[in-house]
Amino acid sequence: MAKTKTKINATLNDFLFNQIENDPAYIAWQADYTIPEYVTDNLSKTLREYQVVALKHFIWLYETDRANAKHLLFNMATGTGKTLVMASVVLYLYAQGYRNFLFLVHQIQIKDQALKNFTDYKFEKYLFNPKGVRVNGRNVAVKETKSIADADRNAINFMFFSTSLLYNRLLEDRENGLTAQDFVDNNVVVIADEAHRLNVDTRSKKKADVEEVRNWETAVLSAVKAREENLLLEYTATVDLANQAIHEKYKDKLVHRYDFLQFNRDGYSKDVKFLYNKEVHTEDQKRLLIINAVALSEYRRLLAEREMGVDMKPIVLVKSVKIAQSEEDRAFFDTVVSSLRPDDLKRLQELGKENHNHEHEILKDMFDWLREPKNGMVSQGDWEGLNKFVSEIRASFAHDNTLIYNSQKKEKAELLPLLDSPRNTIRAIFSVNALNEGWDVLSLYDIIHFDISEAKKVSLQDIQLIGRGARYFPYELPRSYKPDADDGRLALDFTQRNLEFDKDRRKFDNAPFERGRVLETFVYHFVKTGMFLENLQRDLLGEGIINEGVERKTITLKQKFLESETYKKGFVLVNHTVKRTKTTDDEIDTTFNRTIKAGLYNLRARGLSDYEQNQQIASQKTKVIRITDEFFAEPIIRKALVSAEANFFRYNNLVQHIPDLKTVDELIEKYLPKYEITYTYEDGKDIGLLNAQEKLQLLVGAILPEVRRRIDIFMPREAGSNKFRPVSLSQVFGREKNIYLMSFPSIDPATGEKVFISTDERAKAQSDHDNPDLQFNVEGADWYAYSENYGTSEEKRFVKYLASQIEDLHTKYKGSEIYLIRNELDYWLYSLKDGRRFSPDYMLIINDVVNQQLYYQVIIEPKGGHILEQDAWKEEALISLNDDSEVVFDTNENDKQAYKDYLAEMSKHGYKEIKPIGIKFYNTDPRPESEFALDFESKLLA
Structure with a gap:
């Protein structure tokens, strides 16, 4: 009889991870939720975006539906960092009261690797912070133990078993060894690596022979079910969802899925x-x-x-x-x-x-x-x-x-x-x-x-x-890396066009034939x-x-633009990151004049049942407290600052965030008291009734992590310089550029040959687009610098909008050259606020070549509605250009002589006004286009 196969893609929306992703409550929660510092600070690596998503899925489910978080599967492709997600979950669960983690593997070799990954701080691929793990101000040991009886109640205790060894231990109790009763008496988290090996019994149920029903899979599941708080967390790169039995088994358990295709698309693979x-x-x-x-x-x-x-x-x-x-x-x-x-x-x-x-x-x-x-x-x-x-x-x-x-x-x-x-x-x-x-x-x-x-x-x-x-x-x-073709460009890091500088991602996707x-x-x-x-x-x-293939789209600068004064003598204005050197009153106000919510911070040896949680909530009270000697003795505050957040509150670190800070005393006396803390507590746990240790834990575990988060966000160590210097436009924007898009096979009807066609909107030329709302004759627009526009749908709508404004721009700026240039990772802008870098989509140059009254560099970023919120910092960075930036022609020590000569020549141009201008995001849904239009007109046409 043929095996029953299930069509995976047709049913993926039914799976748990998609149910979470599409839950409005989750969407609202995850937008504001930050992974706790007791997780991030205690890892040896920074979590990647998709790993953060995996962790958020788990935490959301654990905190909102504990029963359905009991048995879950993380399906993550080989190389995506499953073990770092495991370590993150372990830290999170430790803070929830779990102490015993049983690591289950199929092969001895994998067991030996896991042992080093999780317990050997000298090992180069150790997953936790090699300087030590600290949770709620306490040092936490990470150790291997052979049994729960030998576990340290304050440590993260790992037990490593092969599947066969665990099965034997559960069937035959041994003195001083792990027993089935241990799963009844203690909270245990079973972590199953390469979890596709767990499905022996699930597969066998589709066969006639079911005599060996009580195999190790059944034994493991029985052990997990022996206690309400026990958890089984499976991790695998391989799960046969086409098998109907496995498909059904994991539909409500697959908490996160990140396959190799997405891993590849995101640039994390070779x-x-x-x-x-x-x-x-x-x-x-x-x-x-x-x-x-x-x-x-x-x-x-x-x-x-x-x-x-x-x-x-x-x-x-x-x-x-x-x-x-x-x-x-x-x-x-x-x-x-x-x-x-x-x-x-x-x-x-x-x-x-x-x-x-x-x-x-x-x-x-x-x-x-x-x-x-x-x-x-x-x-x-x-x-x-x-x-x-x-x-x-x-x-x-x-x-x-x-x-x-x-x-x-x-x-x-x-x-x-x-x-x-x-x-x-x-x-x-x-x-x-x-x-x-x-x-x-x-x-x-x-x-x-x-x-x-x-x-x-x-x-x-x-x-x-x-x-x-x-x-x-x-x-x-x-940063000094030079592309193969040395075209005489100045050796400045912002002119390394098309290259990606993220350590963990492919660098040359936009230059696939580069030697590197x-x-x-x-x-x-x-x-x-x-x-x-x-x-x-x-x-x-x-x-x-x-x-499947790569589709290449080539765009070239139009001849008219190449012959223009803007291309031959024009420039772009660039900035760099600098260390923050002063603290503004607005930054102090934004960072410290805030409310913090802090609940009673108990370190429990076990998780609460739903009944216990409901009882606790019913008896809670709130009051406003502050970090002052009225509520916390000064020695307790100082000890908390030393213990909390992995040395974040040491002076040598704080002064990088708050440059004007003279001493830690100033932080204690001037800044921390500004916080209004809404303290939630149970009967008998009013702030005045807490002992010194409980107050220390309240500060370390609940209050100071929020303080640190606000300092990190509103007072970063670096910012983008507000000083912009000119760089030759012709050296930044190449005469020809290639756009490479993932593509799929098709048959050319004219030749009958196999060709590769991308389904990406960016593969469609705007000049002959099949959608009238997006179609515009870019080829015939002499103000558009490149031969074609292969942008997103929102980018194409923006180009059509600008076409409607070109005549007004020429009327206002008589005799000026006006060009819109598509930016394909050629030009980078650093946020003046926190130094984050991004490459805006379009640059509009308004160059008064006749009178040399003005030279405007207008930065414009069309943005899809689905990422408006997450990219809000970019919009803020654009808007800040208008009031906070200045153009200088000063040289730096590390400037090469060729650039010094260039600056001297540029300073002779004699423009009365040179400035960068930033416009609000262009968006048509959910915002009306008129919102962008008003900002555009007020800054350029008023």
């Missing part, structure tokens, strides 16, 4: 490429695969080190067909590397020269880079740099820099968790399937598939392993036989690990 041999019967197929991989790997290392300032040791994984072959493959690898000669690279050179449709761009870049003298490879008589390059490869991939890891031989296993460290020396690993799951390495860039048979098929293990290799290796792109792209490109090496490549691509597409 780009996946293939490099393969075609001639199946050619001799030395394995030799060619090895040469390809080690050459690319060593090129990555050298480029990273010598050009990009990144210390990394890229890993090559050699996937053997059978365990017995691992030793043979390693010996063969050693022979190839030790005998490597420059002539062995000739085939790669040929591929790099062919490079049809950029198919082998990395290879072309590699040999071009080797030939550049500045990179240290070229020598007398070796103008291609191959001799030195081969020597580097042989040294890097020597025998001692390789290891074998499989189910029978785990050589140097202690080094596996250290592969991403700059101190790592391992460059090649030989394995079969032992590393498919649970292997946490980001520096894996090349996999060699050593199955060269014509009959080889794509396996789930292949997909899992490529998914692991596709995880992004985070690195900082140096090799640091975010994973390569799978294999012999192409039969339908292997096609099937591999199909399966990787299905998982979202690779994109």
